[in-house]
Amino acid sequence: MKILVMRPSPTGEELVKNLNEIGISSFHFSLFDFFPSTSLISLSQKINTLYQSNVILVFSKKSIFYTNLYLKKYNLQWPLHAKYYAIGESTAAFLYKYVKKKLFFLKRKTVKIC
Known part of the structure; x- marks a missing residue:
C-alpha cells in the first residue's frame, strides 16, 4: 500500500x-x-473587512503566517473583538501564538476503516 x-x-x-x-x-x-500574493488586489485593500468581521475562520497555518507578516510589516494587530475558529487543533495552536485569546476548533475523530 x-x-x-x-x-x-x-x-x-x-x-x-x-x-x-x-x-x-x-x-x-x-x-x-501557498505563496505571498503579487496580485494588485492585495490584503491591504481588504484589511478593513478583517477589522469589521465578528467571526474569522482560519483554514491553514500558511494563511496565518502570511497575514501575520502583513500585519507586522504595517504595525497592525489581529482584531481582538472577533471570535476565531480554526480548522484543526494544530492550526488553532499556531494562531494562538498571535491572537492570545480563546479559539474554537474542530476536534478530529479517528475513524478506522476495515
Whole structure:
C-alpha cells in the first residue's frame, strides 16, 4: 500500500520524507501551494473587512503566517473583538501564538476503516 499526501508544500514533502524514513511508502502531490500574493488586489485593500468581521475562520497555518507578516510589516494587530475558529487543533495552536485569546476548533475523530 502507498500513501498519497496532498498537503501543500513544503510540509507535504516533509511528511512524505518522514513516512518513507519509517518504512511507509508514500508520495506527494499537492493541488495547491501557498505563496505571498503579487496580485494588485492585495490584503491591504481588504484589511478593513478583517477589522469589521465578528467571526474569522482560519483554514491553514500558511494563511496565518502570511497575514501575520502583513500585519507586522504595517504595525497592525489581529482584531481582538472577533471570535476565531480554526480548522484543526494544530492550526488553532499556531494562531494562538498571535491572537492570545480563546479559539474554537474542530476536534478530529479517528475513524478506522476495515
